[in-house]
Every structure is written in C-alpha cells, then in structure tokens.
Amino acid sequence: MSKFLRAIKSNIPEKDKSELTESDLKKWGLEAIHLRSYQVDGVGWLSQCMKNQQGCILGDEMGLGKTCQTISLLAYARGCLKMNGPFLVLCPLSVLENWRQELERFCPILSVICYTGDKEKRAELQKELRNDQCFHVLLTTYEMCLKDARYLKSWKWKILVVDEAHRLKNQESLLHQTLKEFTVGFRVLLTGTPIQNNLQEVYSLLTFIQPSLFLPDAVEDFVSAYSDVQTEPALADELHRVLQPFLLRRVKAEVAAELPKKTELVVFHGLSALQKRYYKAVLMRDLDAFRTDQNTKTRLLNILMQLRKCVDHPYLFDGVEPEPFEMYIYIYNGHRVLLFSQMTRMLDILQDYLEYRGYSYERLDGSVRGEERNLAIKNFSSKDVFIFLLSTKAGGVGMNLTAADTVIFVNSDFNPQNDLQAAARAHRIGQTRPVKVIRLLGRDTVEEIIYSRAVSKLRLTDTVIEEGRFSLLDQAQSAASGLQLSEILKFGVDKLLSSEESSIQDVDLRLILGQSRDGRWLTDEEHVKLNESDEEEDEDMEGQNHMYYFEGKDYSKDPSAEDEKTFELLLEKQLADLEDAGKEGRALRNKAGMSLSGPLIDPGRKKRPLTESELEQRRQKRQDAAAKRAKLQEERKKQQEELNYKKKMAWWESCGYKSLCLPRVDSEGEDIEPDEDDDDVVSWSSTDSDHTAIRYVLGDVTHPQADREDAIIVHCVDDSGYWGRGGLFTALELRSDEPKKQYELAGDMEDLELGNVLLFPIDDKQSRLSGRDYLALIVAQQRDNANNLSGIRLTALDEGLKKIYRDAKQKKASVHLPRIGHSTKGFNWYGTERLIRKHLATKGISTFIYYYKRATSHSSTVSSTTCTSTPSTSHSASDPAASSPSGSPHSSSALSHSEDLTKSPKPSTISHEGQDAPGLADFMRGVHVYFYNMAATEKKKLARYLITYPFTSHVTHIVGEVESPVHAQELRDLLHQYPQTLLVKKKWLESCFANQMKVSVSKYVIRLT
Structure with a gap:
C-alpha cells in the first residue's frame, strides 16, 4: 500500500449515503429547474466531500449539467450550512454571462457580483465591495483573477469553483500558483476532461484540491508509485481507490441515454490545382529539414502548419490571386450550424462567403470582446441565425448552444479532446434533435493522417482511463505521434501530386450527409455506407465519388511505400534543378513562387513542350471558362437577390407593412438629367x-x-x-x-x-x-x-x-x-x-x-459697441437646426453664407444672465468674434470677456484652427464673402486678456496659402 492510500485512509473517512433530495434543495432556494436523479446524486456527493475534504473534482462528461449541480451546492451551503459566502467562481470569458444568468435564474436568493471591466471600473467595484460586503457570489474570469490577484487574495473565500479546470493541469502555471495562495475553505474543479495525457496532470489537480495529502514536491513519488499499473492489477485497483474520494465522473451513455443520438461523419474533399501547386511548393521549400535529424522539429512543424493552410484554403497565403470557381450548393432547410476552425483567418474567408450568399451568422473568436460574445451567443440562441462561426479555442468550452443540431469542423485539433469539447456545445442536456458532427478532411493530405492519429489516441486513452491503466497514457501519446514528423509530411503525396489537375468533384451531398425531414436529421441506419470494395469500384468508374462517408472506420495510418518513393523522386528532381541552376537555384529556393507549376511525374517521362499557338489556345480556353464562371456567378447572385427580395415582400405583406422608401432613381425608367461636372x-x-x-x-x-x-x-x-x-x-x-x-x-x-x-x-x-x-x-x-x-x-x-x-x-x-x-x-x-x-x-x-437662432448667447462671440462691457460666456444649447451624426446638442462650427444671412437682425446687448453688467472691463469694445473649429471648453474660456451671438456680417475677427484642406477652403470662402474680417489665432485673444488691452493682430494673423 502506497503512502498516498495510507494517508487517504487515515484522513478521509468513507462517504455516507447522501439523503439529500431535490425538495431539500428547493427549500434552500433552488428553483426553475428539475434535477435529474444523477444530478441530485452529484450534489449529494459534493456535499459529502465538503464535510471532510479540502476539495474535489466533478468530472462529468460535457453537457451533463455540471453548472446546475454546482449552483445547487452553493444553495445547499447557504441554506443548510448557513454559509453566507463569499463564494468565488472562475470561468472562461465566453461562459461568464451564462453563469450569471443561470445563477440568477436557478438560485435568485444568491446575490451575484460580476467582477469584470477595465481597470477604473474594477477599482470602483472594489471600493463598493469594501463599503458593502453584502453579496454571496463573486463571478469573474481567469484573466481578471490574475490581474487583481492581490485584491482577491484579501478575501476569505468559503468555496472556490473553477470551471474548465484543465487550465490547472500544470502545477507550474501562473493560474495554479496564484490560486494556491488564496484563502479557501473548499475547492470545486469542473472539467469534462479530467484526465487527458499523463499522471503528472492527474497529480497537479489532486495537489490543488487536497494539498495536505498531495504535496507539490511529491509528484515524482506519485508517478513512480503507479508506473506499473499495467502489469499489476492490484496497483491499478489501488489507484482507483486513491482517486475515488476526489473524482466523480459520469458519461452520457450511462446517465443520459435519452439524449438524441449524435452521429459523426468524416467527409473527404479534393484539392484544387492551385492548392496542389502550393502543397508541392511548401514541401520543397526547406529541403534540409528532411535530410537531417538534428534540430529540425520546429522547421518541420512549420511545414506541417503551412500544409494544413494549403488544404484549408489557398487564400490563407498572402498575395494569392483569386481563381474562378464553381459552387455546388445544396441547402438543408431547418438546420442550424456550429462551424469550428483552428484558424481565425479561415473564419474570415468563411465570413466573406456567408456575406456573399446572404446567410445569417454570428461569430466568436479570441478577438471578440466579452460584451460582444454574450450578444453573439444570445442572438444565435434566440433568433433564427443559420450559422455560428467559432474558433475551437475560444468557442469550444462551456457554452450551451443547443439551438444548433449540426457541428462542422473545417479542420481538426491536434488534441481530440478539444474537438469533443467543441461538439458538446450542441450535444448536451437540453438538445431535442439528433446532432450530426461533420468533419472535413483533405484526401491524401496531412489532415488525413493527423485525424487518424487523433482517433487512435482518443480510443487508446479512453481504454486506459476506463481500466485504470494510467501508465499507458504516455504510450497513447507516443502511439499518436509515433511516426517521425518528416514521415507524416510525406503521407499521400503519391496520389495527391500524381496530377496537377483539380481533384474536386461534384457529389451528392444528400447521399453523404443523410436524410433530413422537417429540420431533423433522421437517425435510422439506412444511410449509404461505402465499404472497401465500393471505394475501389468507384475509383475505377472515373472517380465519380471522390468524397466518402465514413462512420467508425479506421483510416490508413502510415505513409505508403509509394508515398516514400514519390517523395524521394520529388526531392531528387528538386535537388537536380537547384544544382543545374547554381547560385540562381539557391536564391530560387527562397522564392514564394518556386515549384508551383508542373505535375509530379516520372523523370523517365518527358512532357512535350507546347507550341505558342497551343499555349495561346489554352490561355483563351481558360479565359473563356473564367468569363463563363463569372457570368454564372453574377447570375446566381442576381437570382439570390431576387429571391431575398421576394421573401422580404412576402414577409412585409404578411405583416401588413408598406414601405415609405422612395424608389431607386433608375427603377421606374424615368429619365434623369445627367450629372454635370x-x-x-x-x-x-x-x-x-x-x-x-x-x-x-x-x-x-x-x-x-x-x-x-x-x-x-x-x-x-x-x-x-x-x-x-x-x-x-x-x-x-x-x-x-x-x-x-x-x-x-x-x-x-x-x-x-x-x-x-x-x-x-x-x-x-x-x-x-x-x-x-x-x-x-x-x-x-x-x-x-x-x-x-x-x-x-x-x-x-x-x-x-x-x-x-x-x-x-x-x-x-x-x-x-x-x-x-x-x-x-x-x-x-x-x-x-x-x-x-x-x-x-x-x-x-x-x-x-x-x-438655428438661439434666444441666449451662442457659439460666435460679439462685444457690442452699443453696450459698455457686458461679459458673458458661451453655452451649449440644443440646436434643432443643426444635424450631426449623433443627433445630440451642438456648438458652433464653420458656416457658408449667402446674402440671406447678412440680412439677419443685429445682435442684442443682453448678457448671458439677461442683465447688464456695468463696471467690467471694456477693452474689447467693437470686437465681433466668430469661433471656427474650436472645442467647447476652449470657446468657453476665451469668451469670458465677450457676449456670444451667431455669425453676422458685423463679425470683425474669426478665431480658429485650420486642420485640413476642407477647413482652409471654407475659411477662404468666408473671407471672400466678408473681406473686412480677419482670421487670427486663438493666441490673439489670450494675449489681449493677459495684457488687459486690445493688442495688434499682426503677429497672430493666419495666412491661407
């Protein structure tokens, strides 16, 4: 028996059978939710952990309601244990709003403070919390916790909840080290993937929740104590007994069998000719990386990433010229989609396409701010939005998006657990329709072998965890990455580069994706299944089905002998070309456009060079084809616009709405006078x-x-x-x-x-x-x-x-x-x-x-010659005659005038208060000032010795700032219209006020060139 099990036996008593019921939780403040039996059991287990432990891990599979079980625990702590908090809940930014809403909905008796915002807002919130500590739950994000760790450490937290706790799997991480310094009574970790990789990660979670038993410096002892569980069943059983008091995990198949079925599809696609040329060029870009084993991992990983970009879309490379393309579109009505990608630039391309097609969408990635994330999630859940674009990292955890019944992975994550997390956004409690998960893979590319390895890793990892054989987790890692990177990069090159022509072919998507009726995927097993013989037969029949549908099938895992041979031929040919080119070849190797043309062929076969007329004929054919495709694309766009217009007209008619918009200028065929220069x-x-x-x-x-x-x-x-x-x-x-x-x-x-x-x-x-x-x-x-x-x-x-x-x-x-x-x-x-x-x-x-003529003093300033010193200040009043982008009140700006303006009545001599103010300085007598392009605060300061009125022909000085050619032109027009007016800098007024006299303007005149 290891020291860890002995310590647990002596310090952690056996848990009693919980008698907690849902009615008890309702009595303590839980409402608006019906807990399932396994969820009530989970709350009971959590409550038992609180009695004798420092913490625990709730590791239920994604979508089984860890959040509502945790809220129930907080209700139990307040109602039964009389804890009034404070409780600290940490979660990703994407799910912060969901936590707030569910806390307020399921347990409104708990007061919740969201600790977010900029530095000033958080400082104000800290001040409020110090003055009034009447709250139960402080809800914030990991990032806010790290930024304001010093302040949050000052609190004594009764319960700490960490959502998506796999952030703590490295005990050397900043978040792990920071939270260990907090004063906490009980720690609850929530994660749908409690164990992914190795025993070190398991120990990191254990030392966080129970530091008194699992000391940070004892990790090597823990790993060595259980390194032989594969060969010693008794040791495997002991490891289970070590984990059992601290970890509770249930899966959907066991406790939520009534959930609609989830079907996973792998859809293979071909590559365009442009993608193939770039794929070949990337492989040949860094030849030395394939010829030596010394310090090449980073270079090979870079090649791998570039190849994945080739497979996803050529526009991910800067400077790629657009190419004509055909679009084959088939829409399943009634379905809503979550679309995940590893690359935000790929999301940009997809977003452009959705804009072009007119499909409604929302988007969430790491660059989206918290408020916009919440709005995007709310819009997708409450409105009829067709597709939600998400980055796997930012949008793959914590969120409830059961409004979608289709999940599409444009590219796969290296860690299959992350994709499982992402798919669980739709397949979770609350989902009422069958869910279809569609994964796109490039045929005969690195994407195929990456996915194959990820599936192998996931299956082996699941087997290891279920059987308690944690020492095999490291083997699962090595099995998934057992091949050399250089070998992975060679996968599929024989078939992929055997021709420079596009391998994208038209397919029947209805056959591949399966039947759909009334917005629901059918769950029967009558879909088309292609087996090995079907594939061979299809390839013989001129490749009519290049995309295939696979479900639960293992794929080829190794580069074939043909791949190896073809790659070596490609390598030899490239080296020979470089040697022939000499110094030019070495320079050519670093050019982005190198090796983008020409198929990969046997060196023994030589292709006949085309004549000039043949080249011209080929160019002409390509131009004609491009023009035809562009015309078809334009026609489809017009058809789509007409369809959208008809739908809108039908909608308006059903609502009884009649547009008040004026028709387009050319829509009724009316002859319009041509625009003059x-x-x-x-x-x-x-x-x-x-x-x-x-x-x-x-x-x-x-x-x-x-x-x-x-x-x-x-x-x-x-x-x-x-x-x-x-x-x-x-x-x-x-x-x-x-x-x-x-x-x-x-x-x-x-x-x-x-x-x-x-x-x-x-x-x-x-x-x-x-x-x-x-x-x-x-x-x-x-x-x-x-x-x-x-x-x-x-x-x-x-x-x-x-x-x-x-x-x-x-x-x-x-x-x-x-x-x-x-x-x-x-x-x-x-x-x-x-x-x-x-x-x-x-x-x-x-x-x-x-x-607008105001009744009181305004933006232009005048000191009347008919009144002894009547100083006043400018003020800002609503101006219904002035229109700005915001529609808010305005102060003065530039004017352009005709003779009508000069006929306006002369300004009165009423001061700002409506009374004369005798006895004040009158050295500015006779000066009529108009402020141009000046801030309100500056005008108020400079107008303290003046009375303000609108612009008139009596203005003697324009005080302003010239910041653009437009300003200069407007001022020229004013000076042309009112030649008696002088354009001066604001320093003239400042000098006058400082000297208490009207000084010469010669040094302050603004001359417009």
Whole structure:
C-alpha cells in the first residue's frame, strides 16, 4: 500500500449515503429547474466531500449539467450550512454571462457580483465591495483573477469553483500558483476532461484540491508509485481507490441515454490545382529539414502548419490571386450550424462567403470582446441565425448552444479532446434533435493522417482511463505521434501530386450527409455506407465519388511505400534543378513562387513542350471558362437577390407593412438629367442666380419658411432603427409623432439600407394654412453591434438627394435642410454642400439651409459697441437646426453664407444672465468674434470677456484652427464673402486678456496659402 492510500485512509473517512433530495434543495432556494436523479446524486456527493475534504473534482462528461449541480451546492451551503459566502467562481470569458444568468435564474436568493471591466471600473467595484460586503457570489474570469490577484487574495473565500479546470493541469502555471495562495475553505474543479495525457496532470489537480495529502514536491513519488499499473492489477485497483474520494465522473451513455443520438461523419474533399501547386511548393521549400535529424522539429512543424493552410484554403497565403470557381450548393432547410476552425483567418474567408450568399451568422473568436460574445451567443440562441462561426479555442468550452443540431469542423485539433469539447456545445442536456458532427478532411493530405492519429489516441486513452491503466497514457501519446514528423509530411503525396489537375468533384451531398425531414436529421441506419470494395469500384468508374462517408472506420495510418518513393523522386528532381541552376537555384529556393507549376511525374517521362499557338489556345480556353464562371456567378447572385427580395415582400405583406422608401432613381425608367461636372455646377464666387442659389436662413428647420408650396424637411439617420435624443431628433418629435413611429417601424422591418429615403407627411400636430410639410429621412450612417456610429457616408447622401430631387420636382416642393454635420470635427461640409447644390439647387429646387437662432448667447462671440462691457460666456444649447451624426446638442462650427444671412437682425446687448453688467472691463469694445473649429471648453474660456451671438456680417475677427484642406477652403470662402474680417489665432485673444488691452493682430494673423 502506497503512502498516498495510507494517508487517504487515515484522513478521509468513507462517504455516507447522501439523503439529500431535490425538495431539500428547493427549500434552500433552488428553483426553475428539475434535477435529474444523477444530478441530485452529484450534489449529494459534493456535499459529502465538503464535510471532510479540502476539495474535489466533478468530472462529468460535457453537457451533463455540471453548472446546475454546482449552483445547487452553493444553495445547499447557504441554506443548510448557513454559509453566507463569499463564494468565488472562475470561468472562461465566453461562459461568464451564462453563469450569471443561470445563477440568477436557478438560485435568485444568491446575490451575484460580476467582477469584470477595465481597470477604473474594477477599482470602483472594489471600493463598493469594501463599503458593502453584502453579496454571496463573486463571478469573474481567469484573466481578471490574475490581474487583481492581490485584491482577491484579501478575501476569505468559503468555496472556490473553477470551471474548465484543465487550465490547472500544470502545477507550474501562473493560474495554479496564484490560486494556491488564496484563502479557501473548499475547492470545486469542473472539467469534462479530467484526465487527458499523463499522471503528472492527474497529480497537479489532486495537489490543488487536497494539498495536505498531495504535496507539490511529491509528484515524482506519485508517478513512480503507479508506473506499473499495467502489469499489476492490484496497483491499478489501488489507484482507483486513491482517486475515488476526489473524482466523480459520469458519461452520457450511462446517465443520459435519452439524449438524441449524435452521429459523426468524416467527409473527404479534393484539392484544387492551385492548392496542389502550393502543397508541392511548401514541401520543397526547406529541403534540409528532411535530410537531417538534428534540430529540425520546429522547421518541420512549420511545414506541417503551412500544409494544413494549403488544404484549408489557398487564400490563407498572402498575395494569392483569386481563381474562378464553381459552387455546388445544396441547402438543408431547418438546420442550424456550429462551424469550428483552428484558424481565425479561415473564419474570415468563411465570413466573406456567408456575406456573399446572404446567410445569417454570428461569430466568436479570441478577438471578440466579452460584451460582444454574450450578444453573439444570445442572438444565435434566440433568433433564427443559420450559422455560428467559432474558433475551437475560444468557442469550444462551456457554452450551451443547443439551438444548433449540426457541428462542422473545417479542420481538426491536434488534441481530440478539444474537438469533443467543441461538439458538446450542441450535444448536451437540453438538445431535442439528433446532432450530426461533420468533419472535413483533405484526401491524401496531412489532415488525413493527423485525424487518424487523433482517433487512435482518443480510443487508446479512453481504454486506459476506463481500466485504470494510467501508465499507458504516455504510450497513447507516443502511439499518436509515433511516426517521425518528416514521415507524416510525406503521407499521400503519391496520389495527391500524381496530377496537377483539380481533384474536386461534384457529389451528392444528400447521399453523404443523410436524410433530413422537417429540420431533423433522421437517425435510422439506412444511410449509404461505402465499404472497401465500393471505394475501389468507384475509383475505377472515373472517380465519380471522390468524397466518402465514413462512420467508425479506421483510416490508413502510415505513409505508403509509394508515398516514400514519390517523395524521394520529388526531392531528387528538386535537388537536380537547384544544382543545374547554381547560385540562381539557391536564391530560387527562397522564392514564394518556386515549384508551383508542373505535375509530379516520372523523370523517365518527358512532357512535350507546347507550341505558342497551343499555349495561346489554352490561355483563351481558360479565359473563356473564367468569363463563363463569372457570368454564372453574377447570375446566381442576381437570382439570390431576387429571391431575398421576394421573401422580404412576402414577409412585409404578411405583416401588413408598406414601405415609405422612395424608389431607386433608375427603377421606374424615368429619365434623369445627367450629372454635370462639379466644377461647372458649383461656383463659390456667388455667381449663381437667385433661382439656383442655396438660401441660408436663421430659424427652426422643423417649421420651414415656405409660402404656399409643399416643403420637404431633410434629416440624416443611421440604420439601427433606434430614434435618437436631443437636437433635431427631439425637435421633430415635438413637431409630429410620425418620425419616431415610422423610423422605428422601418427598422423592425429591415427597411433601413444605406441610401434609403423614408418620406412621409408630418402635419398631424401642426400644419400650415396652405401647403403640406413632409419629412425625408436619409439613411446615411451605419451603427455596428458594438454601438459604434460611422460618419455620414457621402455616397449614401448622394443617392438620397437624387431621390429627394425627383420627389420634390413631382410635388413642386421646396427642400429644407439643417446644417448637416454641424460641430462634427473633420466633417466634409464643403463636399456635402456641393452635393446639395448639384442635386437640388442647380436643378431649380428651392433649397434652404437653416442656422438655428438661439434666444441666449451662442457659439460666435460679439462685444457690442452699443453696450459698455457686458461679459458673458458661451453655452451649449440644443440646436434643432443643426444635424450631426449623433443627433445630440451642438456648438458652433464653420458656416457658408449667402446674402440671406447678412440680412439677419443685429445682435442684442443682453448678457448671458439677461442683465447688464456695468463696471467690467471694456477693452474689447467693437470686437465681433466668430469661433471656427474650436472645442467647447476652449470657446468657453476665451469668451469670458465677450457676449456670444451667431455669425453676422458685423463679425470683425474669426478665431480658429485650420486642420485640413476642407477647413482652409471654407475659411477662404468666408473671407471672400466678408473681406473686412480677419482670421487670427486663438493666441490673439489670450494675449489681449493677459495684457488687459486690445493688442495688434499682426503677429497672430493666419495666412491661407
């Protein structure tokens, strides 16, 4: 008997049969869940462990409800043992929100604090927790735990729960070392893969949960004590007795046999000609790595990774030119998919394809932030999203995604346990449909042998664990990687490179994937099964079935003699080419495009060189084929767009929705005047006639200054469907109930594409005696999932103004716009005004741009000559006449004016408080200042001796900053229109205030070149 078993016998008493029932747990706060019998047993086992142990491992297979069993344990600790916490729960970021939701749903009596956020937010949370310690569960991630370990160590935790605890399988890891320093009463480790590799990992978990019995420095004693369990059955039994008090593991086959069936398929695919050329080039890139055994492992691993990229997609290599391709598409209706890949760049390619096909999807990988991860999981679970793109590492653990019934692995993990974890996201308790797991493998490539080795490792590992023969775990590792890396890389080259032609062939996916009915995979055994003879027969029949369906079959594990021979021929040929090339050959070896052409053929056979005419004929055929494929692709795209449009129209009809969007400019065949050259249309020297000039007015754009004609008010919005607050959004709401109602309805009906224009009347609350007022909402901005708002897209604005012109022409209406982009730094107002002139004013549409006249002091600053010193400061007020991307209140920005603006009334002499302020300094008497492109804080500071008013012709000085050519052009226009005005730096005002006198401007004038 080993010292470990003796220590357990003397310190860990036998567990009593638990009398815990589900009704007890309900009494202590558990609700909204019905525990299965094995889960109640699991909670009972955990409660028994709490009596006499420092910790335990709940190692149930993935999908059996480890989370709800742990929550039940916390309810037991609080209700029965009267522990009020604190309890610490650590989990991956991807499942943090799921833990929070299930804690609040299943045991609302436990108060939960999510410890996440940036450094400032966490510091604020720490302060709140110190002042008010009334919480039960602190929920956080491994990363937050490591960042704030010093703070978390200061707490005395009653229970520590570590989800996905295989992170602790190395006792030298930072997380393991950090958590060992915490003061913890009881430790619970949750992992669906408690044992993967060797006895050292087993001991690492044991020393974490029971450090008093399994000392960290006794790992070698533990390994040596049980190294011979294979030959000594008594020793194997003893090892089970050592693990039994600390590890509980149940599998689905034993306790959840009622779960829908999971079927695993391996689908082989061919490689395109481009992929084959790259595959050959990668193999020949580093010849020395194959010719020596010294220090070549890293180089061979790099070759292996590059070959896997070849098999996945050639676009994973930078600079690969797109090639024409055929798409064979067959859609199973009603299924939803989890698609896993090891490479996020492969997910990028797949995402582009999904965008092109118009399929709905969500995505989660390591670059996605926590809030976006939660939103992606929620959207996939609650909405009809077709596919979820996941990286195996970030999306393969902890999450519950039973909305999917199909799992696709684009490429396999080297560790098969990781793929099992990933597939368990769909095949778990709560799944109501049969699950199909589809694995894609490149035929005759390294992917095939990697998967074959992984299957062998998984089977051998399972056998070893079941029989307690842990010493064989190391043998399982070596069996899975027994071949030299150089031999693995040679696998399949004989067949793969025997021809340079593509080996991708059309197949019947329905035959391969099996029958589906009403969105469910059929579970009968009547699917097509291809055996060895079938494969040979199919290959004889001109390779009509290059993809094969395998279920539970072992694959070839070693490179064949033909592979070895072919590789040697390839190697000799490459070396001969390099020797012939001499120095050029050595340089050629490092070129990316080397060895990308030509099939692998017998050196004895020489291929006849093609003549120029034959080469030209081949080029022409390829060009014709590419053009034909491009045409077919375009036709399919149009057909898909038409199908999507018909579906949307049917949906709208079923909902009784009628779009208020103006039709496309060319959709009704109306003749549109050709666009004139901008330089001809727009003249900034005020040469336009009154009929074609933009009129700038002071006033409220929501109450247009129109006579008897109809008026169209224009406002820019984003595509989110959420009505804004402040500024013009609030002003329009006061004017009419329709804007918010119609905009949000269009958002719900997915009718807010960039360039769309919603047009509707707004006379429901207020109306004019003659003429109607309409509102045109141009969708000119985009808002992403993280709520980030883009700037105004001038292309969308351009399209929207074209539509408004046509409608205004038909209605004989005038068009009224706010100063779009007001106060938005860097906004291209110059280009925006050119568009307004081009599409409206120069085509005879009466066009007005409004500047809101505030009742109190505003962004421009004036010191009246008629009033003794009346200092005031600028303030920010909502401006319904000014439109910006956010729709929020604005301060001043650049203006472009015509004669209408100069007719505005002179500024009054009322101060900011509405009273005169005699006795203050008046050295700035006679100075009328307009601030251009200045921050609000700067304006407020500089305007303390001035009264602020809108821009008028009386302005004497423009104080501003020039940051772009657009600013320079706008200022030139202002100075041209108001030649008496000086453009100066803000330092002029600062100098005046510092000296308490009006100083000369000569040193401060800004000269525009």
